[in-house]
Amino acid sequence: MDIRELQRLDAAHHLHPFNDNAALAKRGTRVLTCGEGCYVWDADGNKLLDAFAGLWCVNIGYGRPELGAAASKQMTQLAYYNSFFQCTTEPTIRLAAKLAELAPGDINHAFFVNSGSEANDTILRLVRHFWAVQDQPRKNIFIGRHNGYHGTTMAGASLGGMKAMHGQGGLPIPDIHHIEPPFWFADGGDLDEDEYGLLAARRLEDKILELGPERVAAFIGEPIMGAIGVYIPPRSYWPEIERICRRYDVLLVSDEVICGFGRTGQWFGAQYFGFQPDIMPVAKGITSGYIPLGAALFNDRVAGVLKDAGGELAHGATYSGHPVCAAVALENLRILEQERIVEHVRDQIAPYLAQRWAELGEHRLVGQARIAGLMGALELVPDRGRRAFFEERGKVGALCRDIALRHGLILRATWDSMLLSPPLVITRAQVDELFDKAWKALDETAAELGK
């Protein structure tokens, strides 16, 4: 494989997501070629410890042949059929039943799509329909959080609170509002975390009262805000959010696209924080990234109204319930269950990783080391004694990311937060390797800053 020729073709023909494509064309893209367990290799032969599991998603690790076998078997038997026209396929039925078994409480109904973004588009449309068929069409407002991430479609990006995304495409679409997120490191002042958690949650009540409870359809939030930098809310936050939603009959949407399927050491993030959502979008870990799949999961109340009073749902995609994607998801969930990977995360590896992550938090460049299950962040700061950011935010994070890569470690940088989200099958030895490589990267970054 001539990597330079591949890079030339890539620069000439491939528009990358979330990239400055002109700068990337000059720099040349990294071509990944294979993966095994927690490692990937690039076309230059570099072996990289992928502490970010692709993009938060390769939960069972790379190279599991069972998923390819499941795809091949289904493709050969029936590569595709739709779920329209009173039809469906066995893998799709079995996956919907399995998700009902795994999801918390009375979340028993799945609408399948191809991505997390489409799951959130589905939720926006069907929740507005849910209230409209109950003679409350004006109860159509969604409330999300500034800097939240819920996808890249018109609705997904509008539900999210990323201003740079809103600036491309004339977003947010109407009747979507945002409140400040729970980020104690920057926003907590002298409050202890639990006091701050209640204060941050009550921003939702203020917003609902400002807009009018009769106008507010739902609140959407990630249990832990991933893309913005792993904002782990205080324990007091989500139970207070749930109390407020129940008080004003606002549907509670827990966006489990990252937190779902074992990332926190529970099957879902809502269980980690002890609240019961009405609705959950899922994607990523549902297939461990081996094949695209998303779903919007609804509880009995919402699905019941949509079934009994909703009439024909005027919503769905060609690949909604795709049998090959469903077959791969079923195999992925079988492995997660039978190898007790979620229990392994909770009882074995998350405690050990938390211990080593806290040690990294002692580095002179780190202002906070936060972690929940197998999802964490190192906040790089100019001065450990102050909870304050670098003047030019993002520059140090990008430097540390590139140095880590040179040491064979993939960490994601958002601003100056170094983000961690390894495959759930990471071993203690690989945690130690991650620690060693991360410490070296922090040291070299600090040295380049003259610290």
Ligand SMILES: Cc1ncc(COP(=O)(O)O)c(CNc2cccc(C(=O)O)c2)c1O
């Ligand atoms: C919480 C959440 N909800 C929805 C989506 C959208 O899923 P799809 O991408 O499958 O449409 C996501 C996706 N998360 C995501 C996507 C792209 C980049 C990054 C990053 O951390 O840089 C994170 C997500 O993290």
